[in-house]
Amino acid sequence: MEWSGLGSVGSISAFWSQLVVMINHFKKLLSGKSLLISLPYLWLILLVAIPLLIVLKISLSDMGPTSVTDVLSWSQGWPTIKINFSSYLFLASDQLYIDTYLSSIKYALLTTFICLVVGFPFAYFMARAPKYLQPMLLMLIMLPFWTSFLLRIYAWKTLLVSNGIINNALLSLGVINQPLAIMNNSFSLVLGMVYSYLPFMILPLYANLSKLDLRFLEAAADLGANAFKTFWLVTVPLSKAGIIAGSMLVFIPAVGEYVIPELLGGSDTLMIGRVLWDEFFANNDWPMASAVAVVMMLLILLPMSLLSSYQSEQAESKL
Amino acid sequence: MATEPKPNKVKTDLLRVEGVTKIFDGVIKAVDDVSLTVAQGEIFALLGGSGCGKSTLLRLLAGFEVPTKGRIFLAGQDITDLPPYQRPINMMFQSYALFPHLTVWQNIAFGLQRDHMPKAQIAERVESMLKLIQLTSFAQRKPHQLSGGQQQRVALARSLAKQPKLLLLDEPLGALDKKLREKTQVELVGIIEEVGVTCVLVTHDQEEAMTMASTIAVMHEGTILQTGTPDEVYERPNSRQVAEFIGDVNIFEGQIETYAADHVRIRSEVCVHYLMHGISGHVGLSVVVAVRPEKIVLSKKRPAGEVNWCVGEVVALVYFGDHTIYHIQLANAQVIKAQQMNRTTDLAEAITSGDRVYASWSGLALVVLVQ
Numbered sequence: 001m002e003w004s005g006l007g008s009v010g011s012i013s014a015f016w017s018q019l020v021v022m023i024n025h026f027k028k029l030l031s032g033k034s035l036l037i038s039l040p041y042l043w044l045i046l047l048v049a050i051p052l053l054i055v056l057k058i059s060l061s062d063m064g065p066t067s068v069t070d071v072l073s074w075s076q077g078w079p080t081i082k083i084n085f086s087s088y089l090f091l092a093s094d095q096l097y098i099d100t101y102l103s104s105i106k107y108a109l110l111t112t113f114i115c116l117v118v119g120f121p122f123a124y125f126m127a128r129a130p131k132y133l134q135p136m137l138l139m140l141i142m143l144p145f146w147t148s149f150l151l152r153i154y155a156w157k158t159l160l161v162s163n164g165i166i167n168n169a170l171l172s173l174g175v176i177n178q179p180l181a182i183m184n185n186s187f188s189l190v191l192g193m194v195y196s197y198l199p200f201m202i203l204p205l206y207a208n209l210s211k212l213d214l215r216f217l218e219a220a221a222d223l224g225a226n227a228f229k230t231f232w233l234v235t236v237p238l239s240k241a242g243i244i245a246g247s248m249l250v251f252i253p254a255v256g257e258y259v260i261p262e263l264l265g266g267s268d269t270l271m272i273g274r275v276l277w278d279e280f281f282a283n284n285d286w287p288m289a290s291a292v293a294v295v296m297m298l299l300i301l302l303p304m305s306l307l308s309s310y311q312s313e314q315a316e317s318k319l
Numbered sequence: 320m321a322t323e324p325k326p327n328k329v330k331t332d333l334l335r336v337e338g339v340t341k342i343f344d345g346v347i348k349a350v351d352d353v354s355l356t357v358a359q360g361e362i363f364a365l366l367g368g369s370g371c372g373k374s375t376l377l378r379l380l381a382g383f384e385v386p387t388k389g390r391i392f393l394a395g396q397d398i399t400d401l402p403p404y405q406r407p408i409n410m411m412f413q414s415y416a417l418f419p420h421l422t423v424w425q426n427i428a429f430g431l432q433r434d435h436m437p438k439a440q441i442a443e444r445v446e447s448m449l450k451l452i453q454l455t456s457f458a459q460r461k462p463h464q465l466s467g468g469q470q471q472r473v474a475l476a477r478s479l480a481k482q483p484k485l486l487l488l489d490e491p492l493g494a495l496d497k498k499l500r501e502k503t504q505v506e507l508v509g510i511i512e513e514v515g516v517t518c519v520l521v522t523h524d525q526e527e528a529m530t531m532a533s534t535i536a537v538m539h540e541g542t543i544l545q546t547g548t549p550d551e552v553y554e555r556p557n558s559r560q561v562a563e564f565i566g567d568v569n570i571f572e573g574q575i576e577t578y579a580a581d582h583v584r585i586r587s588e589v590c591v592h593y594l595m596h597g598i599s600g601h602v603g604l605s606v607v608v609a610v611r612p613e614k615i616v617l618s619k620k621r622p623a624g625e626v627n628w629c630v631g632e633v634v635a636l637v638y639f640g641d642h643t644i645y646h647i648q649l650a651n652a653q654v655i656k657a658q659q660m661n662r663t664t665d666l667a668e669a670i671t672s673g674d675r676v677y678a679s680w681s682g683l684a685l686v687v688l689v690q
Contacts, residue, residue, distance in 0.1 A: 215416040218383055221403040222410045223430030223481065233429075237420040 059290030208242025339389030
């Protein structure tokens with residue numbers, strides 16, 4: 001009896017000390033630094049991860065007569081999981097969806113490429129501009145953000161339509177004798193996308209190029225490289241991180257863009273964002289719409305993961 | 320440690336700089352009417368403090384800057400207006416500027432590829448450069464995977480690969496720590512002499528200039544104060560600035576008291592200097608007498624004679640192991656430095672702080688400079 005009594009006293013005190021250790025550990029977890037780190041994660045879990053899982057769940061369920069059937073159901077006290085791949089199968093078999101995805105990627109790539117070609121020289125000369133001018137140039141890049149995005153796209157509409165400002169001006173000047181078809185086609189779509197996403201290309205490029213050590217350019221010149229060779233063999237490879245970051249920032253939102261194709265695109269400019277909208281709000285087919293969204297996300301995740309693997313590689317190679 | 324400069328067999332001028340001036344922003348005279356010649360095979364050092372214009376002068380030679388006035392000739396050809404990529408000159412940059420995205424091999428091959436050299440020949444040349452710098456097994460490394468000393472050698476190989484007529488070195492040892500510097504310095508000079516390339520090097524470190532260069536040009540405020548061999552600029556500085564810039568020096572201000580063809584007496588506040596050779600000047604001329612610390616002998620006994628010594632109190636001593644530098648305060652509160660080799664292990668005999676000592680020097684150890 002005594003032994004067991006002592007034993008139980010011992011185990012209780014051991015339990016208490018264990019508990020104190022646990023509480024202290026928990027307190028440490030809640031202390032400033034980890035709290036600061038965990039808050040954004042909490043935010044992301046609540047507002048990104050959970051909704052994403054819901055979307056994934058809906059994409060794998062059936063569309064009932066009034067609402068979406070649940071993947072998880074209870075029959076006779078046992079949980080049953082019923083997964084329905086029909087939306088994905090339909091997606092893979094219907095040429096329209098495949099065409100739309102390809103077309104979205106095509107326009108996103110085109111936009112990214114044009115943004116890069118236009119943005120690189122801009123970022124390059126901004127980084128080389130006198131130091132006192134740079135904040136102002138940077139400000140000019142960001143100025144459009146002060147106006148609503150929607151408003152700016154509408155403004156393009158008034159510029160580009162058949163009796164819009166550009167056509168009227170050209171007509172009255174006699175440059176053309178019938179309005180140019182520059183609205184509701186792939187031209188106006190890409191123009192609108194390049195216009196909207198150009199700052200996202202320029203800013204990371206500028207950040208990268210302004211850090212470029214000019215001695216590398218001098219070293220290249222010293223070793224016999226002319227301006228073009230120096231640019232191609234030194235500047236471009238050394239700004240690779242900026243090029244990738246800028247391209248991602250343009251490409252990713254451009255793939256799923258809805259507003260610009262809706263307002264500036266034509267009936268022939270297929271973009272996945274519009275299909276998504278139609279599935280949700282016109283067809284009211286939530287599983288299908290969710291499946292479209294999930295596939296789109298996977299399409300975007302691929303280049304994203306490439307980027308992050310490149311960045312970690314870069315981080316490793318830094319001294 | 321010091322590497323003897325190679326005697327130049329045939330002195331032909333390779334580089335000639337004629338009256339070059341560089342003005343920045345219309346006002347800042349970085350280089351002011353500089354003329355110099357560098358002989359074939361020479362290692363020529365531009366020595367000076369920061370902002371003396373030595374780096375600008377080097378950049379003018381490389382072609383990164385265009386002179387406001389004056390011409391630059393290389394092997395008789397006027398290269399003043401040639402862009403850097405057309406000059407047969409290569410530079411080893413300060414902290415090397417190795418391309419971080421290229422391997423050691425690609426860095427060395429970069430210049431050769433720009434000349435459209437056949438691939439096989441490039442490979443051969445790169446291999447021989449790698450052998451020269453003893454980094455053959457590091458060919459596929461990126462610069463950040465190398466130590467500072469290895470990066471320095473790659474930078475040297477890259478600048479030598481094109482077999483330039485003139486090699487420019489911008490603070491070649493500046494990025495290395497002290498221990499590594501001495502070793503690298505010897506290696507560097509060894510490689511340069513093996514290749515036989517003419518060099519212009521820029522440094523603020525007089526020791527680096529002394530040990531590496533065959534000729535030193537001391538620069539100050541955009542002009543060259545003195546050009547000469549290392550021992551010339553050290554033992555016979557032509558101005559107080561040069562004397563004070565190169566090494567430590569004790570300066571005594573005074574006037575010429577007696578003046579003869581074979582000797583000169585100069586009276587300064589604390590002592591009389593007796594110079595055992597003639598100089599140009601006249602009685603009453605204000606001059607400064609420069610005496611290097613290592614030329615001073617300290618003694619607790621009064622030296623014989625009335626000239627070339629002074630007396631003072633040891634106020635500080637800095638012990639270096641092999642030698643000690645004594646700071647001696649004289650009667651007029653001037654503090655002079657004297658360097659003594661520590662020849663015995665007998666610590667009891669040693670001069671210590673607070674001792675009254677006589678500092679003397681030979682009549683051949685003086686340099687007299689006109690104020």
